[in-house]
Amino acid sequence: MTPFDPLHWPRRKETQRKMSLLFLGIRHGKQLWRNLKPGPGYGSKSSHMRLQRNIFPSIGVIFVHIPKTAGTSLHSYFSQLSDAYGATPRLPELEPYAREIAYKHKMACELKAWIGDELWSRAFKVAFVRNPWDLMVSSYNWWLQKAPTYPHFGAQVAQVQALGSFKSFLASDFGTRMINEVTGSMEDWFQDSGRDIVDYVGKVETIDADLRAIRDLAGLSDGGILLEQLNPTKREGYRSYYDDESREMIRRRFAYIIDRFGYRF
Structure with missing residues:
Protein backbone atom coordinates (compact mmCIF):
# COMPACT_ATOMS: atom_id res chain seq x y z
CA MET A 1 0.00 0.00 0.00
CA THR A 2 1.23 3.48 -0.85
CA PRO A 3 -0.33 6.02 1.56
CA PHE A 4 -1.82 9.11 0.00
CA ASP A 5 0.63 11.97 0.52
CA PRO A 6 -0.25 15.36 -1.01
CA LEU A 7 3.43 16.30 -1.19
CA HIS A 8 3.84 13.67 -3.91
CA TRP A 9 1.57 15.57 -6.29
CA PRO A 10 3.38 17.04 -9.34
CA ARG A 11 5.27 20.31 -9.39
CA ARG A 12 3.83 23.23 -11.34
CA LYS A 13 5.07 23.69 -14.91
CA GLU A 14 5.58 27.08 -16.51
CA THR A 15 2.92 26.24 -19.11
CA GLN A 16 0.34 25.82 -16.35
CA ARG A 17 0.41 29.41 -15.11
CA LYS A 18 -3.09 30.17 -16.39
CA MET A 19 -4.62 27.03 -14.90
CA SER A 20 -6.23 26.70 -11.49
CA LEU A 21 -3.37 25.64 -9.21
CA LEU A 22 -3.17 24.41 -5.64
CA PHE A 23 -0.01 25.29 -3.68
CA LEU A 24 0.97 22.28 -1.57
CA GLY A 25 4.21 23.23 0.09
CA ILE A 26 7.95 23.09 -0.41
CA ARG A 27 10.15 20.02 -0.50
CA HIS A 28 13.93 20.12 -1.03
CA GLY A 29 13.69 23.81 -1.91
CA LYS A 30 11.13 23.32 -4.69
CA GLN A 31 7.57 24.61 -4.71
CA LEU A 32 5.00 21.85 -5.20
CA TRP A 33 1.71 22.48 -6.97
CA ARG A 34 -1.28 20.46 -8.17
CA ASN A 35 -3.31 21.27 -11.25
CA LEU A 36 -6.97 21.71 -10.34
CA LYS A 37 -8.35 21.47 -13.86
CA PRO A 38 -11.56 19.41 -14.01
CA GLY A 39 -11.35 15.71 -13.33
CA PRO A 40 -13.81 13.21 -11.82
CA GLY A 41 -15.89 15.02 -9.25
CA TYR A 42 -14.28 18.42 -9.90
CA GLY A 43 -16.70 21.24 -9.21
CA SER A 44 -18.60 19.28 -6.58
CA LYS A 45 -18.57 20.33 -2.96
CA SER A 46 -16.60 17.25 -1.99
CA SER A 47 -13.74 18.00 -4.39
CA HIS A 48 -12.91 21.30 -2.69
CA MET A 49 -13.18 20.61 1.02
CA ARG A 50 -9.50 19.64 1.48
CA LEU A 51 -8.54 23.20 0.51
CA GLN A 52 -8.40 25.96 3.08
CA ARG A 53 -6.90 29.37 3.75
CA ASN A 54 -5.13 29.16 7.11
CA ILE A 55 -3.35 32.52 6.98
CA PHE A 56 -5.20 35.50 8.47
CA PRO A 57 -3.54 38.89 7.79
CA SER A 58 -6.26 40.87 9.58
CA ILE A 59 -5.26 39.35 12.93
CA GLY A 60 -1.69 38.32 12.05
CA VAL A 61 -2.38 34.64 12.78
CA ILE A 62 -1.26 31.49 10.97
CA PHE A 63 -3.22 28.37 11.88
CA VAL A 64 -1.40 25.04 11.48
CA HIS A 65 -4.19 22.51 10.95
CA ILE A 66 -3.38 19.04 12.31
CA PRO A 67 -6.00 16.57 11.04
CA LYS A 68 -8.82 15.69 13.46
CA THR A 69 -8.05 18.47 15.97
CA ALA A 70 -11.22 20.58 15.60
CA GLY A 71 -9.56 22.31 12.66
CA THR A 72 -12.76 23.07 10.75
CA SER A 73 -14.21 24.78 13.82
CA LEU A 74 -10.96 26.64 14.52
CA HIS A 75 -10.65 27.78 10.92
CA SER A 76 -14.19 29.15 11.08
CA TYR A 77 -13.39 30.88 14.38
CA PHE A 78 -10.25 32.60 13.06
CA SER A 79 -12.06 33.56 9.85
CA GLN A 80 -14.87 35.21 11.79
CA LEU A 81 -12.42 36.92 14.13
CA SER A 82 -10.58 38.26 11.08
CA ASP A 83 -13.83 39.61 9.66
CA ALA A 84 -14.55 41.32 12.98
CA TYR A 85 -11.25 43.18 12.74
CA GLY A 86 -12.21 44.69 9.40
CA ALA A 87 -10.30 45.61 6.28
CA THR A 88 -7.06 46.96 7.79
CA PRO A 89 -4.73 43.99 8.29
CA ARG A 90 -2.32 43.77 11.20
CA LEU A 91 0.18 42.01 8.97
CA PRO A 92 -0.48 43.11 5.38
CA GLU A 93 2.60 41.29 4.08
CA LEU A 94 0.69 38.05 4.65
CA GLU A 95 -2.06 38.98 2.20
CA PRO A 96 -0.48 37.48 -0.97
CA TYR A 97 -0.12 34.16 0.85
CA ALA A 98 -3.61 34.33 2.32
CA ARG A 99 -5.04 34.61 -1.20
CA GLU A 100 -3.49 31.30 -2.31
CA ILE A 101 -5.72 28.23 -2.37
CA ALA A 102 -3.71 25.81 -0.25
CA TYR A 103 -3.91 22.25 1.00
CA LYS A 104 -5.44 22.53 4.47
CA HIS A 105 -3.01 20.27 6.36
CA LYS A 106 0.35 21.80 5.42
CA MET A 107 2.87 21.52 8.24
CA ALA A 108 4.48 24.50 9.95
CA CYS A 109 7.88 23.79 8.37
CA GLU A 110 6.28 23.90 4.91
CA LEU A 111 4.44 27.14 5.63
CA LYS A 112 7.60 28.70 7.06
CA ALA A 113 9.63 27.73 3.99
CA TRP A 114 6.91 29.20 1.80
CA ILE A 115 6.54 32.63 3.43
CA GLY A 116 10.11 33.03 4.69
CA ASP A 117 11.73 33.29 8.11
CA GLU A 118 11.25 37.03 8.61
CA LEU A 119 7.52 37.09 7.97
CA TRP A 120 7.05 33.82 9.85
CA SER A 121 8.69 35.37 12.93
CA ARG A 122 6.25 38.31 12.89
CA ALA A 123 3.08 36.23 12.66
CA PHE A 124 1.45 34.46 15.60
CA LYS A 125 1.47 30.74 14.82
CA VAL A 126 -1.06 28.38 16.40
CA ALA A 127 -1.66 24.61 16.41
CA PHE A 128 -3.89 22.30 18.45
CA VAL A 129 -3.41 18.69 19.56
CA ARG A 130 -5.92 16.10 20.75
CA ASN A 131 -6.02 13.02 22.96
CA THR A 183 1.74 10.87 6.79
CA GLY A 184 3.00 12.15 10.16
CA SER A 185 2.43 12.31 13.89
CA MET A 186 1.01 15.36 15.63
CA GLU A 187 4.33 16.94 16.57
CA ASP A 188 5.45 16.84 12.94
CA TRP A 189 2.95 19.62 12.22
CA PHE A 190 4.36 22.13 14.72
CA GLN A 191 8.03 21.16 15.05
CA ASP A 192 11.12 21.20 12.86
CA SER A 193 14.08 19.00 13.88
CA GLY A 194 12.45 18.38 17.25
CA ARG A 195 11.91 22.06 18.08
CA ASP A 196 8.62 23.96 18.23
CA ILE A 197 8.35 26.57 15.48
CA VAL A 198 4.89 27.82 16.42
CA ASP A 199 4.04 30.22 19.22
CA TYR A 200 1.25 28.28 20.89
CA VAL A 201 0.08 24.66 20.97
CA GLY A 202 -3.38 24.27 22.46
CA LYS A 203 -5.41 21.20 23.34
CA VAL A 204 -8.81 20.40 21.88
CA GLU A 205 -9.91 19.36 25.36
CA THR A 206 -9.26 22.89 26.71
CA ILE A 207 -10.05 24.74 23.50
CA ASP A 208 -11.97 27.68 25.00
CA ALA A 209 -9.29 28.45 27.59
CA ASP A 210 -6.58 28.10 24.95
CA LEU A 211 -8.35 30.49 22.58
CA ARG A 212 -8.51 33.06 25.39
CA ALA A 213 -4.77 32.59 25.96
CA ILE A 214 -4.08 32.94 22.23
CA ARG A 215 -6.06 36.19 22.06
CA ASP A 216 -4.21 37.56 25.09
CA LEU A 217 -0.78 36.64 23.75
CA ALA A 218 -1.57 37.94 20.26
CA GLY A 219 -3.18 41.13 21.61
CA LEU A 220 -6.63 40.38 20.19
CA SER A 221 -10.11 41.02 21.54
CA ASP A 222 -12.74 38.29 21.44
CA GLY A 223 -14.73 40.09 18.73
CA GLY A 224 -17.92 38.58 20.13
CA ILE A 225 -17.11 35.35 18.22
CA LEU A 226 -18.15 31.97 19.62
CA LEU A 227 -16.53 28.68 18.64
CA GLU A 228 -18.87 26.36 16.72
CA GLN A 229 -18.60 22.58 16.53
CA LEU A 230 -18.30 21.76 12.83
CA ASN A 231 -17.60 18.62 10.77
CA PRO A 232 -17.93 15.98 13.53
CA THR A 233 -17.96 12.25 12.82
CA LYS A 234 -20.77 10.13 14.28
Missing part, protein backbone atom coordinates in the same frame (compact mmCIF):
# COMPACT_ATOMS: atom_id res chain seq x y z
CA PRO A 132 -4.37 10.45 20.64
CA TRP A 133 -6.74 7.62 21.54
CA ASP A 134 -9.68 9.85 20.65
CA LEU A 135 -7.95 11.26 17.57
CA MET A 136 -7.32 7.88 15.95
CA VAL A 137 -10.90 6.73 16.49
CA SER A 138 -11.97 9.94 14.80
CA SER A 139 -9.52 9.31 11.95
CA TYR A 140 -10.86 5.77 11.47
CA ASN A 141 -14.42 7.04 11.27
CA TRP A 142 -13.34 9.81 8.89
CA TRP A 143 -12.17 7.13 6.47
CA LEU A 144 -15.48 5.29 6.80
CA GLN A 145 -17.84 8.30 6.78
CA LYS A 146 -16.20 11.35 5.19
CA ALA A 147 -13.43 10.12 2.87
CA PRO A 148 -15.89 8.26 0.58
CA THR A 149 -17.30 11.67 -0.45
CA TYR A 150 -13.93 12.59 -2.04
CA PRO A 151 -13.56 10.75 -5.37
CA HIS A 152 -9.74 10.82 -5.31
CA PHE A 153 -9.65 8.81 -2.05
CA GLY A 154 -11.46 5.83 -3.57
CA ALA A 155 -8.54 3.38 -3.47
CA GLN A 156 -7.58 4.29 0.09
CA VAL A 157 -11.20 4.05 1.27
CA ALA A 158 -11.42 0.55 -0.20
CA GLN A 159 -8.24 -0.42 1.65
CA VAL A 160 -9.59 0.82 4.99
CA GLN A 161 -12.91 -0.92 4.47
CA ALA A 162 -11.12 -4.17 3.61
CA LEU A 163 -9.23 -4.06 6.92
CA GLY A 164 -12.49 -4.90 8.64
CA SER A 165 -11.80 -3.64 12.16
CA PHE A 166 -10.41 -0.71 14.09
CA LYS A 167 -7.57 -2.82 15.49
CA SER A 168 -6.49 -3.87 11.99
CA PHE A 169 -6.68 -0.21 10.97
CA LEU A 170 -4.29 0.72 13.81
CA ALA A 171 -1.85 -1.99 12.73
CA SER A 172 -1.82 -0.77 9.12
CA ASP A 173 0.00 2.22 7.65
CA PHE A 174 -3.18 4.22 8.20
CA GLY A 175 -2.79 3.70 11.95
CA THR A 176 0.98 3.56 12.39
CA ARG A 177 2.09 6.35 10.05
CA MET A 178 -0.86 8.52 9.06
CA ILE A 179 -3.58 10.82 10.40
CA ASN A 180 -6.37 10.81 7.84
CA GLU A 181 -4.68 11.03 4.43
CA VAL A 182 -1.43 12.61 5.61
CA ARG A 235 -19.54 7.44 16.65
CA GLU A 236 -19.57 6.05 20.18
CA GLY A 237 -17.12 7.18 22.86
CA TYR A 238 -13.54 6.38 21.89
CA ARG A 239 -12.82 4.03 24.83
CA SER A 240 -15.29 1.46 23.49
CA TYR A 241 -13.02 0.89 20.45
CA TYR A 242 -10.00 -0.32 22.40
CA ASP A 243 -8.67 -3.40 24.11
CA ASP A 244 -5.40 -3.50 26.07
CA GLU A 245 -3.29 -4.27 23.00
CA SER A 246 -4.73 -1.54 20.78
CA ARG A 247 -4.53 0.97 23.61
CA GLU A 248 -0.80 0.24 23.87
CA MET A 249 -0.38 0.67 20.11
CA ILE A 250 -1.50 4.29 20.48
CA ARG A 251 0.71 4.81 23.52
CA ARG A 252 3.78 3.73 21.56
CA ARG A 253 3.06 5.80 18.47
CA PHE A 254 2.12 9.00 20.28
CA ALA A 255 4.41 8.72 23.33
CA TYR A 256 5.77 12.25 22.91
CA ILE A 257 2.33 13.90 22.73
CA ILE A 258 0.97 11.79 25.59
CA ASP A 259 3.89 12.67 27.87
CA ARG A 260 4.18 16.34 26.94
CA PHE A 261 0.49 17.18 27.20
CA GLY A 262 -0.42 14.81 30.02
CA TYR A 263 -2.93 12.70 28.13
CA ARG A 264 -4.52 9.64 29.71
CA PHE A 265 -6.66 6.95 28.15
Whole structure:
Protein backbone atom coordinates (compact mmCIF):
# COMPACT_ATOMS: atom_id res chain seq x y z
CA MET A 1 0.00 0.00 0.00
CA THR A 2 1.23 3.48 -0.85
CA PRO A 3 -0.33 6.02 1.56
CA PHE A 4 -1.82 9.11 0.00
CA ASP A 5 0.63 11.97 0.52
CA PRO A 6 -0.25 15.36 -1.01
CA LEU A 7 3.43 16.30 -1.19
CA HIS A 8 3.84 13.67 -3.91
CA TRP A 9 1.57 15.57 -6.29
CA PRO A 10 3.38 17.04 -9.34
CA ARG A 11 5.27 20.31 -9.39
CA ARG A 12 3.83 23.23 -11.34
CA LYS A 13 5.07 23.69 -14.91
CA GLU A 14 5.58 27.08 -16.51
CA THR A 15 2.92 26.24 -19.11
CA GLN A 16 0.34 25.82 -16.35
CA ARG A 17 0.41 29.41 -15.11
CA LYS A 18 -3.09 30.17 -16.39
CA MET A 19 -4.62 27.03 -14.90
CA SER A 20 -6.23 26.70 -11.49
CA LEU A 21 -3.37 25.64 -9.21
CA LEU A 22 -3.17 24.41 -5.64
CA PHE A 23 -0.01 25.29 -3.68
CA LEU A 24 0.97 22.28 -1.57
CA GLY A 25 4.21 23.23 0.09
CA ILE A 26 7.95 23.09 -0.41
CA ARG A 27 10.15 20.02 -0.50
CA HIS A 28 13.93 20.12 -1.03
CA GLY A 29 13.69 23.81 -1.91
CA LYS A 30 11.13 23.32 -4.69
CA GLN A 31 7.57 24.61 -4.71
CA LEU A 32 5.00 21.85 -5.20
CA TRP A 33 1.71 22.48 -6.97
CA ARG A 34 -1.28 20.46 -8.17
CA ASN A 35 -3.31 21.27 -11.25
CA LEU A 36 -6.97 21.71 -10.34
CA LYS A 37 -8.35 21.47 -13.86
CA PRO A 38 -11.56 19.41 -14.01
CA GLY A 39 -11.35 15.71 -13.33
CA PRO A 40 -13.81 13.21 -11.82
CA GLY A 41 -15.89 15.02 -9.25
CA TYR A 42 -14.28 18.42 -9.90
CA GLY A 43 -16.70 21.24 -9.21
CA SER A 44 -18.60 19.28 -6.58
CA LYS A 45 -18.57 20.33 -2.96
CA SER A 46 -16.60 17.25 -1.99
CA SER A 47 -13.74 18.00 -4.39
CA HIS A 48 -12.91 21.30 -2.69
CA MET A 49 -13.18 20.61 1.02
CA ARG A 50 -9.50 19.64 1.48
CA LEU A 51 -8.54 23.20 0.51
CA GLN A 52 -8.40 25.96 3.08
CA ARG A 53 -6.90 29.37 3.75
CA ASN A 54 -5.13 29.16 7.11
CA ILE A 55 -3.35 32.52 6.98
CA PHE A 56 -5.20 35.50 8.47
CA PRO A 57 -3.54 38.89 7.79
CA SER A 58 -6.26 40.87 9.58
CA ILE A 59 -5.26 39.35 12.93
CA GLY A 60 -1.69 38.32 12.05
CA VAL A 61 -2.38 34.64 12.78
CA ILE A 62 -1.26 31.49 10.97
CA PHE A 63 -3.22 28.37 11.88
CA VAL A 64 -1.40 25.04 11.48
CA HIS A 65 -4.19 22.51 10.95
CA ILE A 66 -3.38 19.04 12.31
CA PRO A 67 -6.00 16.57 11.04
CA LYS A 68 -8.82 15.69 13.46
CA THR A 69 -8.05 18.47 15.97
CA ALA A 70 -11.22 20.58 15.60
CA GLY A 71 -9.56 22.31 12.66
CA THR A 72 -12.76 23.07 10.75
CA SER A 73 -14.21 24.78 13.82
CA LEU A 74 -10.96 26.64 14.52
CA HIS A 75 -10.65 27.78 10.92
CA SER A 76 -14.19 29.15 11.08
CA TYR A 77 -13.39 30.88 14.38
CA PHE A 78 -10.25 32.60 13.06
CA SER A 79 -12.06 33.56 9.85
CA GLN A 80 -14.87 35.21 11.79
CA LEU A 81 -12.42 36.92 14.13
CA SER A 82 -10.58 38.26 11.08
CA ASP A 83 -13.83 39.61 9.66
CA ALA A 84 -14.55 41.32 12.98
CA TYR A 85 -11.25 43.18 12.74
CA GLY A 86 -12.21 44.69 9.40
CA ALA A 87 -10.30 45.61 6.28
CA THR A 88 -7.06 46.96 7.79
CA PRO A 89 -4.73 43.99 8.29
CA ARG A 90 -2.32 43.77 11.20
CA LEU A 91 0.18 42.01 8.97
CA PRO A 92 -0.48 43.11 5.38
CA GLU A 93 2.60 41.29 4.08
CA LEU A 94 0.69 38.05 4.65
CA GLU A 95 -2.06 38.98 2.20
CA PRO A 96 -0.48 37.48 -0.97
CA TYR A 97 -0.12 34.16 0.85
CA ALA A 98 -3.61 34.33 2.32
CA ARG A 99 -5.04 34.61 -1.20
CA GLU A 100 -3.49 31.30 -2.31
CA ILE A 101 -5.72 28.23 -2.37
CA ALA A 102 -3.71 25.81 -0.25
CA TYR A 103 -3.91 22.25 1.00
CA LYS A 104 -5.44 22.53 4.47
CA HIS A 105 -3.01 20.27 6.36
CA LYS A 106 0.35 21.80 5.42
CA MET A 107 2.87 21.52 8.24
CA ALA A 108 4.48 24.50 9.95
CA CYS A 109 7.88 23.79 8.37
CA GLU A 110 6.28 23.90 4.91
CA LEU A 111 4.44 27.14 5.63
CA LYS A 112 7.60 28.70 7.06
CA ALA A 113 9.63 27.73 3.99
CA TRP A 114 6.91 29.20 1.80
CA ILE A 115 6.54 32.63 3.43
CA GLY A 116 10.11 33.03 4.69
CA ASP A 117 11.73 33.29 8.11
CA GLU A 118 11.25 37.03 8.61
CA LEU A 119 7.52 37.09 7.97
CA TRP A 120 7.05 33.82 9.85
CA SER A 121 8.69 35.37 12.93
CA ARG A 122 6.25 38.31 12.89
CA ALA A 123 3.08 36.23 12.66
CA PHE A 124 1.45 34.46 15.60
CA LYS A 125 1.47 30.74 14.82
CA VAL A 126 -1.06 28.38 16.40
CA ALA A 127 -1.66 24.61 16.41
CA PHE A 128 -3.89 22.30 18.45
CA VAL A 129 -3.41 18.69 19.56
CA ARG A 130 -5.92 16.10 20.75
CA ASN A 131 -6.02 13.02 22.96
CA PRO A 132 -4.37 10.45 20.64
CA TRP A 133 -6.74 7.62 21.54
CA ASP A 134 -9.68 9.85 20.65
CA LEU A 135 -7.95 11.26 17.57
CA MET A 136 -7.32 7.88 15.95
CA VAL A 137 -10.90 6.73 16.49
CA SER A 138 -11.97 9.94 14.80
CA SER A 139 -9.52 9.31 11.95
CA TYR A 140 -10.86 5.77 11.47
CA ASN A 141 -14.42 7.04 11.27
CA TRP A 142 -13.34 9.81 8.89
CA TRP A 143 -12.17 7.13 6.47
CA LEU A 144 -15.48 5.29 6.80
CA GLN A 145 -17.84 8.30 6.78
CA LYS A 146 -16.20 11.35 5.19
CA ALA A 147 -13.43 10.12 2.87
CA PRO A 148 -15.89 8.26 0.58
CA THR A 149 -17.30 11.67 -0.45
CA TYR A 150 -13.93 12.59 -2.04
CA PRO A 151 -13.56 10.75 -5.37
CA HIS A 152 -9.74 10.82 -5.31
CA PHE A 153 -9.65 8.81 -2.05
CA GLY A 154 -11.46 5.83 -3.57
CA ALA A 155 -8.54 3.38 -3.47
CA GLN A 156 -7.58 4.29 0.09
CA VAL A 157 -11.20 4.05 1.27
CA ALA A 158 -11.42 0.55 -0.20
CA GLN A 159 -8.24 -0.42 1.65
CA VAL A 160 -9.59 0.82 4.99
CA GLN A 161 -12.91 -0.92 4.47
CA ALA A 162 -11.12 -4.17 3.61
CA LEU A 163 -9.23 -4.06 6.92
CA GLY A 164 -12.49 -4.90 8.64
CA SER A 165 -11.80 -3.64 12.16
CA PHE A 166 -10.41 -0.71 14.09
CA LYS A 167 -7.57 -2.82 15.49
CA SER A 168 -6.49 -3.87 11.99
CA PHE A 169 -6.68 -0.21 10.97
CA LEU A 170 -4.29 0.72 13.81
CA ALA A 171 -1.85 -1.99 12.73
CA SER A 172 -1.82 -0.77 9.12
CA ASP A 173 0.00 2.22 7.65
CA PHE A 174 -3.18 4.22 8.20
CA GLY A 175 -2.79 3.70 11.95
CA THR A 176 0.98 3.56 12.39
CA ARG A 177 2.09 6.35 10.05
CA MET A 178 -0.86 8.52 9.06
CA ILE A 179 -3.58 10.82 10.40
CA ASN A 180 -6.37 10.81 7.84
CA GLU A 181 -4.68 11.03 4.43
CA VAL A 182 -1.43 12.61 5.61
CA THR A 183 1.74 10.87 6.79
CA GLY A 184 3.00 12.15 10.16
CA SER A 185 2.43 12.31 13.89
CA MET A 186 1.01 15.36 15.63
CA GLU A 187 4.33 16.94 16.57
CA ASP A 188 5.45 16.84 12.94
CA TRP A 189 2.95 19.62 12.22
CA PHE A 190 4.36 22.13 14.72
CA GLN A 191 8.03 21.16 15.05
CA ASP A 192 11.12 21.20 12.86
CA SER A 193 14.08 19.00 13.88
CA GLY A 194 12.45 18.38 17.25
CA ARG A 195 11.91 22.06 18.08
CA ASP A 196 8.62 23.96 18.23
CA ILE A 197 8.35 26.57 15.48
CA VAL A 198 4.89 27.82 16.42
CA ASP A 199 4.04 30.22 19.22
CA TYR A 200 1.25 28.28 20.89
CA VAL A 201 0.08 24.66 20.97
CA GLY A 202 -3.38 24.27 22.46
CA LYS A 203 -5.41 21.20 23.34
CA VAL A 204 -8.81 20.40 21.88
CA GLU A 205 -9.91 19.36 25.36
CA THR A 206 -9.26 22.89 26.71
CA ILE A 207 -10.05 24.74 23.50
CA ASP A 208 -11.97 27.68 25.00
CA ALA A 209 -9.29 28.45 27.59
CA ASP A 210 -6.58 28.10 24.95
CA LEU A 211 -8.35 30.49 22.58
CA ARG A 212 -8.51 33.06 25.39
CA ALA A 213 -4.77 32.59 25.96
CA ILE A 214 -4.08 32.94 22.23
CA ARG A 215 -6.06 36.19 22.06
CA ASP A 216 -4.21 37.56 25.09
CA LEU A 217 -0.78 36.64 23.75
CA ALA A 218 -1.57 37.94 20.26
CA GLY A 219 -3.18 41.13 21.61
CA LEU A 220 -6.63 40.38 20.19
CA SER A 221 -10.11 41.02 21.54
CA ASP A 222 -12.74 38.29 21.44
CA GLY A 223 -14.73 40.09 18.73
CA GLY A 224 -17.92 38.58 20.13
CA ILE A 225 -17.11 35.35 18.22
CA LEU A 226 -18.15 31.97 19.62
CA LEU A 227 -16.53 28.68 18.64
CA GLU A 228 -18.87 26.36 16.72
CA GLN A 229 -18.60 22.58 16.53
CA LEU A 230 -18.30 21.76 12.83
CA ASN A 231 -17.60 18.62 10.77
CA PRO A 232 -17.93 15.98 13.53
CA THR A 233 -17.96 12.25 12.82
CA LYS A 234 -20.77 10.13 14.28
CA ARG A 235 -19.54 7.44 16.65
CA GLU A 236 -19.57 6.05 20.18
CA GLY A 237 -17.12 7.18 22.86
CA TYR A 238 -13.54 6.38 21.89
CA ARG A 239 -12.82 4.03 24.83
CA SER A 240 -15.29 1.46 23.49
CA TYR A 241 -13.02 0.89 20.45
CA TYR A 242 -10.00 -0.32 22.40
CA ASP A 243 -8.67 -3.40 24.11
CA ASP A 244 -5.40 -3.50 26.07
CA GLU A 245 -3.29 -4.27 23.00
CA SER A 246 -4.73 -1.54 20.78
CA ARG A 247 -4.53 0.97 23.61
CA GLU A 248 -0.80 0.24 23.87
CA MET A 249 -0.38 0.67 20.11
CA ILE A 250 -1.50 4.29 20.48
CA ARG A 251 0.71 4.81 23.52
CA ARG A 252 3.78 3.73 21.56
CA ARG A 253 3.06 5.80 18.47
CA PHE A 254 2.12 9.00 20.28
CA ALA A 255 4.41 8.72 23.33
CA TYR A 256 5.77 12.25 22.91
CA ILE A 257 2.33 13.90 22.73
CA ILE A 258 0.97 11.79 25.59
CA ASP A 259 3.89 12.67 27.87
CA ARG A 260 4.18 16.34 26.94
CA PHE A 261 0.49 17.18 27.20
CA GLY A 262 -0.42 14.81 30.02
CA TYR A 263 -2.93 12.70 28.13
CA ARG A 264 -4.52 9.64 29.71
CA PHE A 265 -6.66 6.95 28.15
